[in-house]
Amino acid sequence: xxxxxxxxxxxxxxxxxxxxxxxxxxxxxxxxxxxxxxxxxxxxxxxxxxxxxxxxxxxxxxxxxxxxxxxxxxxxxxxxxxxxxxxxxxxxxxxxxxxxxxxxxxxxxxxxxxxxxxxxxxxxxxxxxxxxxxxxxxxxxxxxxxxxxxxxxxxxxxxxxxxxxxxxxxxxxxxxxxxxxxxxxxxxxxxxxxxxxxxxxxxxxxxxxxxxxxxxxxxxxxxxxxxxxxxxx
Amino acid sequence: xxxxxxxxxxxxxxxxxxxxxxxxxxxxxxxxxxxxxxxxxxxxxxxxxxxxxxxxxxxxxxxxxxxxxxxxxxxxxxxxxxxxxxxxxxxxxxxxxxxxxxxxxxxxxxxxxxxxxxxxxxxxxxxxxxxxxxxxxxxxxxxxxxxxxxxxxxxxxxxxxxxxxxxxxxxxxxxxxxxxxxxxxxxxxxxxxxxxxxxxxxxxxxxxxxxxxxxxxxxxxxxxxxxxxxxxx
DNA sequence: GACACACGAGAGCAGCGCTCTCATCGCGTT
DNA sequence: AACGCGATGAGAGCGCTGCTCTCGTGTGTC
Numbered sequence: 001x002x003x004x005x006x007x008x009x010x011x012x013x014x015x016x017x018x019x020x021x022x023x024x025x026x027x028x029x030x031x032x033x034x035x036x037x038x039x040x041x042x043x044x045x046x047x048x049x050x051x052x053x054x055x056x057x058x059x060x061x062x063x064x065x066x067x068x069x070x071x072x073x074x075x076x077x078x079x080x081x082x083x084x085x086x087x088x089x090x091x092x093x094x095x096x097x098x099x100x101x102x103x104x105x106x107x108x109x110x111x112x113x114x115x116x117x118x119x120x121x122x123x124x125x126x127x128x129x130x131x132x133x134x135x136x137x138x139x140x141x142x143x144x145x146x147x148x149x150x151x152x153x154x155x156x157x158x159x160x161x162x163x164x165x166x167x168x169x170x171x172x173x174x175x176x177x178x179x180x181x182x183x184x185x186x187x188x189x190x191x192x193x194x195x196x197x198x199x200x201x202x203x204x205x206x207x208x209x210x211x212x213x214x215x216x217x218x219x220x221x222x223x224x225x226x227x228x229x230x231x232x233x
Numbered sequence: 234x235x236x237x238x239x240x241x242x243x244x245x246x247x248x249x250x251x252x253x254x255x256x257x258x259x260x261x262x263x264x265x266x267x268x269x270x271x272x273x274x275x276x277x278x279x280x281x282x283x284x285x286x287x288x289x290x291x292x293x294x295x296x297x298x299x300x301x302x303x304x305x306x307x308x309x310x311x312x313x314x315x316x317x318x319x320x321x322x323x324x325x326x327x328x329x330x331x332x333x334x335x336x337x338x339x340x341x342x343x344x345x346x347x348x349x350x351x352x353x354x355x356x357x358x359x360x361x362x363x364x365x366x367x368x369x370x371x372x373x374x375x376x377x378x379x380x381x382x383x384x385x386x387x388x389x390x391x392x393x394x395x396x397x398x399x400x401x402x403x404x405x406x407x408x409x410x411x412x413x414x415x416x417x418x419x420x421x422x423x424x425x426x427x428x429x430x431x432x433x434x435x436x437x438x439x440x441x442x443x444x445x446x447x448x449x450x451x452x453x454x455x456x457x458x459x460x461x462x463x464x465x466x
Numbered sequence: 467g468a469c470a471c472a473c474g475a476g477a478g479c480a481g482c483g484c485t486c487t488c489a490t491c492g493c494g495t496t
Numbered sequence: 497a498a499c500g501c502g503a504t505g506a507g508a509g510c511g512c513t514g515c516t517c518t519c520g521t522g523t524g525t526c
Contacts, residue, residue, distance in 0.1 A: 112349075115433075116349045117265075117346070117349025118437055129441075157388050157460040157461065157466075158453070158456060158457035159453070159456065159466055161450070162446060162450065162452070164450070165444075165445075165446065165450055165453070168450070172443070186454065190454040193427065194426065194430050195430070196439075197427050197428070197430020198427075200348075200430065200433060201429065204348070204349070204351055206348075206365070206426070211422070213397035213398065216395040216398070217394070217398055217422075219395070220392070220394045223391060223392065224390065224391035224420060224461075225423070225427075233391070
């Protein structure tokens with residue numbers, strides 16, 4: 001029967017979900033390297049070897065958590081963007097960037113796992129690319145929406161991007177940066193990296209004894225970054 | 234005797250240095266979490282407990298490696314900057330940024346240790362702040378040199394930084410950003426974070442399937458970032 | 467020469483990821 | 497309805513880790 005088969009698979013999915021949830025709680029408190037498969041099993045009343053029926057290795061468990069993390073921050077950014085009026089491009093940009101920062105501050109270990117150093121010996125598998133692009137998609141959409149509305153006004157301050165970037169820009173136009181010309185696409189990409197650079201620097205301690213009002217400074221900095229790609233202030 | 238005492242301390246310093254060098258080699262191949270104090274001891278023909286005479290814990294060994302890393306990337310950036318004509322501000326900026334990227338690509342695990350996620354449970358101690366500021370000092374010096382030469386020309390595209398940033402800017406002026414006004418200091422800080430955001434994104438795989446010619450794009454992006462703070466292109 | 471201290475070796479503890487074997491139990495097939 | 501396969505969980509065990517403790521030995525000091 002199909003029903004009974006799904007029933008068995010349902011209990012399996014349930015346990016898999018419970019393992020990842022327990023693991024995420026441990027991740028939140030102890031960090032990625034402190035995540036112990038045995039501790040997760042212990043808390044669930046299982047023996048460690050039983051967990052291996054669900055995740056072939058600790059790295060696979062981490063992969064699941066990475067995908068969760070990408071989806072969580074992606075959802076947070078999408079929701080922040082969605083709460084703004086569609087034509088308030090600066091408001092959307094600021095809200096999306098703030099959502100990145102807020103989520104990172106609320107989930108530092110998950111942020112580290114996702115946007116920090118890759119775990120040693122661990123290579124991000126293909127499955128992560130989809131969820132990974134959700135944040136970038138939101139930021140890109142804001143820019144292309146502004147362009148479509150005719151309010152995107154990038155200041156002319158850079159030389160043209162290198163010719164090697166043309167194919168990259170074309171690829172980006174097919175996904176999130178519709179109609180965006182090469183030079184703006186190059187700036188958008190750099191801005192995207194810059195936002196996460198700001199968040200990472202704050203989270204990883206580089207702004208210690210440098211920036212006092214981190215929230216206020218972040219708002220200012222991302223507003224400037226928005227201006228760089230041409231979003232109205 | 235003072236000589237014998239220094240002799241004893243010399244052999245201790247020598248062994249300490251040898252341990253950190255062995256550890257750094259292991260770090261380069263296996264990454265931070267794969268760094269095993271026992272493996273280091275084994276390679277040196279010592280027993281693991283002997284290493285604890287020199288480093289009270291694995292984290293202290295990591296701290297030494299972090300300081301080494303900060304100094305290494307700092308020296309690389311200083312040298313790259315020093316090889317340029319003093320009044321070629323754009324050349325210095327590009328060379329310094331390239332040095333950051335080149336060093337990161339050449340020493341990915343050390344870069345991860347220093348600018349990636351902080352190792353779990355590990356809190357960067359005070360000793361790291363000095364070496365940590367070397368790269369920032371070079372970048373800041375280029376900007377303040379350009380200002381002193383009268384060639385710094387920041388485009389007016391941002392609102393004023395928040396009032397809470399004034400004290401931060403004043404502190405920055407006392408160290409590396411001499412005479413730099415608040416708004417430019419805020420931009421310089423964001424630019425600094427952005428450069429590392431670009432490098433981290435490339436190193437940690439976010440540019441996978443996005444940017445093809447990473448070196449060419451990086452040059453373009455940091456040139457734009459230099460323009461944002463007012464460096465001539 | 468006597469004392470103190472630094473040092474290295476070794477054993478040992480608890481924890482880890484992971485593998486293997488074995489008993490059990492549910493489900494589909496004959 | 498009985499059989500049998502496969503999924504599951506328990507348990508033992510391997511080699512590794514960080515770290516602690518004790519015990520000789522050697523070195524430098526008074």
